[in-house]
Amino acid sequence: MSIYQSLKKSYTQDRRSENDWRLFLRLVPYARRSGRLLALSMGLLVPLALANAVQPLLIGQAISLIRHEPSTYEFLRNRPMSEGLNILEGLLLVAIASRLILTGYQGYLVQKLGQKITAAIRQDLFQHVTSLAVRFFDRTPVGKLITRITSDVEMLGDVFSTGAIGIVSNLFSMLVILGLMLSLEWQLTCLLLVMLLPISWLIVYIQQQYRKANYKGREELSILNSQLQENVVGINVVQLFRREKFNAELFRATNSRYTQQMDKTIFYDSFISATLEWIGLIAIAAVLCLGGSLLLGKSLAFGTLSAFILYAQRLFDPLRDFAEKFTVIQAGFTAIERVGDILDEPIEIRDRANVRFSIFDAKFGYIDEIVANLESPDVTSPPELGEIRFDHVWFAYKNDDYVIKDLDFTIHPGEKIALVGPTGAGKSSIIRLLCRLYEPTQGRILIDGVDIREVPQAELRRYMSVIFQEGFLFAGDVKSNISLGDGYTIEQIQQAAEQTNIAQFIEQLPQGYDTQLRERGTNISSGEKQLLAFARAAIRNPQILVLDEATASLDVGTEALVQEALNQLLLRRTAIIIAHRLSTIRNVDRIFVLKRGELIEQGSHEQLIQEGGLYATLHNLQMLGT
Numbered sequence: 001m002s003i004y005q006s007l008k009k010s011y012t013q014d015r016r017s018e019n020d021w022r023l024f025l026r027l028v029p030y031a032r033r034s035g036r037l038l039a040l041s042m043g044l045l046v047p048l049a050l051a052n053a054v055q056p057l058l059i060g061q062a063i064s065l066i067r068h069e070p071s072t073y074e075f076l077r078n079r080p081m082s083e084g085l086n087i088l089e090g091l092l093l094v095a096i097a098s099r100l101i102l103t104g105y106q107g108y109l110v111q112k113l114g115q116k117i118t119a120a121i122r123q124d125l126f127q128h129v130t131s132l133a134v135r136f137f138d139r140t141p142v143g144k145l146i147t148r149i150t151s152d153v154e155m156l157g158d159v160f161s162t163g164a165i166g167i168v169s170n171l172f173s174m175l176v177i178l179g180l181m182l183s184l185e186w187q188l189t190c191l192l193l194v195m196l197l198p199i200s201w202l203i204v205y206i207q208q209q210y211r212k213a214n215y216k217g218r219e220e221l222s223i224l225n226s227q228l229q230e231n232v233v234g235i236n237v238v239q240l241f242r243r244e245k246f247n248a249e250l251f252r253a254t255n256s257r258y259t260q261q262m263d264k265t266i267f268y269d270s271f272i273s274a275t276l277e278w279i280g281l282i283a284i285a286a287v288l289c290l291g292g293s294l295l296l297g298k299s300l301a302f303g304t305l306s307a308f309i310l311y312a313q314r315l316f317d318p319l320r321d322f323a324e325k326f327t328v329i330q331a332g333f334t335a336i337e338r339v340g341d342i343l344d345e346p347i348e349i350r351d352r353a354n355v356r357f358s359i360f361d362a363k364f365g366y367i368d369e370i371v372a373n374l375e376s377p378d379v380t381s382p383p384e385l386g387e388i389r390f391d392h393v394w395f396a397y398k399n400d401d402y403v404i405k406d407l408d409f410t411i412h413p414g415e416k417i418a419l420v421g422p423t424g425a426g427k428s429s430i431i432r433l434l435c436r437l438y439e440p441t442q443g444r445i446l447i448d449g450v451d452i453r454e455v456p457q458a459e460l461r462r463y464m465s466v467i468f469q470e471g472f473l474f475a476g477d478v479k480s481n482i483s484l485g486d487g488y489t490i491e492q493i494q495q496a497a498e499q500t501n502i503a504q505f506i507e508q509l510p511q512g513y514d515t516q517l518r519e520r521g522t523n524i525s526s527g528e529k530q531l532l533a534f535a536r537a538a539i540r541n542p543q544i545l546v547l548d549e550a551t552a553s554l555d556v557g558t559e560a561l562v563q564e565a566l567n568q569l570l571l572r573r574t575a576i577i578i579a580h581r582l583s584t585i586r587n588v589d590r591i592f593v594l595k596r597g598e599l600i601e602q603g604s605h606e607q608l609i610q611e612g613g614l615y616a617t618l619h620n621l622q623m624l625g626t
């Protein structure tokens with residue numbers, strides 16, 4: 001099934017599950033947060049509609065006054081004509097000025113409200129997305145998320161700013177105009193009302209079509225953004241493998257699907273405006289026709305008919321505007337559906353309501369303590385904390401495709417363990433489970449005897465540090481990439497760098513600790529990123545340290561330097577080391593050998609070599625290679 005077909009299917013499914021009213025209600029809590037602004041914007045609708053509606057009445061009165069018609073108000077009739085006209089002109093001026101001022105002020109308030117709501121939703125969405133389990137990101141393209149957090153949220157804000165309040169305003173204006181029309185001439189009003197019914201039905205129908213096209217268009221935009229993002233991130237591979245043309249073709253296909261959908265929305269939008277335009281003219285012609293015969297029959301004054309025609313025109317203004325706003329609202333509903341999909345995404349991994357136990361101990365945490373510990377390591381007494389136990393753990397990324405099978409082992413406090421095994425054996429998955437980035441499908445993981453699901457995630461992740469092969473850096477300076485928003489002082493950061501033997505490298509950078517790093521650290525080498533990751537871990541003084549191919553990007557000299565620092569850092573701490581180069585893990589306490597998610601051998605280097613199993617084979621192969 002093509003992406004397009006699956007989009008179609010998902011759209012119909014989504015549409016069935018949520019109705020517009022429920023979608024609208026989702027916005028209410030956000031509107032409530034800006035309750036005063038909302039109340040003020042709504043409150044201004046009343047004087048605005050009145051100022052708007054009174055103008056034709058005044059013009060009608062002026063005509064009636066000039067023509068001495070009986071429909072002229074009493075207080076005008078009893079005055080000289082010039083004075084009456086002056087009064088009417090004055091009132092008209094006041095009405096126009098109030099309308100202009102109120103429209104401007106109300107528009108400002110409404111835009112402000114829209115921005116506030118948009119900002120609140122964007123913030124919630126960001127927080128929600130960053131709390132979602134890694135599993136969600138495995139299946140969601142980045143471009144899709146970015147489209148939803150940026151342009152969808154923007155459209156959603158428009159539901160309130162231009163859309164909803166605008167519609168209330170238009171409805172209110174129409175009601176006031178209809179009321180005044182009824183008071184002037186009920187037969188002509190009924191004629192207009194009869195004409196309004198089929199128009200309303202047509203508008204609703206076209207809007208539904210618009211909404212469908214808009215939803216598909218937004219999905220295509222997500223795909224477009226995903227493709228763009230993929231090409232930018234993988235630009236090296238794109239260019240090295242000459243995929244520019246091929247990728248441009250893929251992009252062109254999505255782009256044309258997107259354009260097709262957008263063309264449809266433009267068609268529906270224009271169709272409504274055009275229909276209303278000519279229906280508006282027909283309505284005025286009908287009013288003229290009926291009004292003319294009433295005028296001839298002397299049952300309608302000329303001034304009243306003039307006022308009525310002006311009203312008929314004005315009645316179609318909010319209706320046209322209404323249709324336009326409806327389009328914004330429909331686009332907004334699409335956005336609510338799409339943003340709602342993400343907000344409804346359950347946070348799979350969350351802290352329990354009553355966390356039973358905290359493993360975080362004030363003894364562990366800051367660099368001065370690390371330094372003190374390192375300088376006088378009490379190596380005689382064995383460490384008490386840092387035990388890791390996998391209790392019959394099974395894990396599958398999808399369905400029953402288990403990549404970890406019945407792992408059952410205990411790593412003692414302070415023990416150094418290496419995980420080895422062929423590619424895809426499940427080494428990194430073990431680390432992800434230990435950090436609770438994923439939850440075991442079966443079994444439990446315990447740290448110091450406590451199930452990690454019982455421990456607040458923040459504490460769990462503070463208790464252990466993981467250094468990956470690919471050190472990730474954020475845009476910002478070197479020091480903020482080490483402290484990562486925790487309140488470490490520059491002295492602590494410098495100490496951490498010195499302890500991990502990377503201070504010299506940082507000082508060589510153009511502005512030392514203040515050197516700005518680009519997004520993803522594109523202005524420093526992979527090895528240098530890795531070094532910063534070491535400092536980042538060291539400053540947090542974790543009780544458990546995990547190194548996932550952490551020294552693979554370093555040259556031999558730097559690796560030796562870091563290894564020396566590591567030996568210090570690892571003192572009295574539990575460590576799990578993943579390494580493909582078996583020479584680097586020879587001295588660990590135990591080596592766990594994994595194959596297709598199963599622990600098939602364990603023991604020291606010597607024991608495993610003697611056993612002559614998979615480890616011995618891998619080791620011999622590597623020895624042959626060197």
Ligand SMILES: Nc1ncnc2c1ncn2[C@@H]1O[C@H](COP(=O)(O)OP(=O)(O)OP(=O)(O)O)[C@@H](O)[C@H]1O
Nearest residue numbers: 138397398403421422423424425426427428429430
């Ligand atoms: N996010 C994911 N979604 C689905 N399957 C995954 C995911 N990550 C890993 N896998 C699969 O799980 C298995 C174990 O992967 P894992 O990354 O744990 O292996 P590994 O031993 O660390 O491999 P390597 O030595 O190459 O890093 C592999 O078959 C892999 O294809």
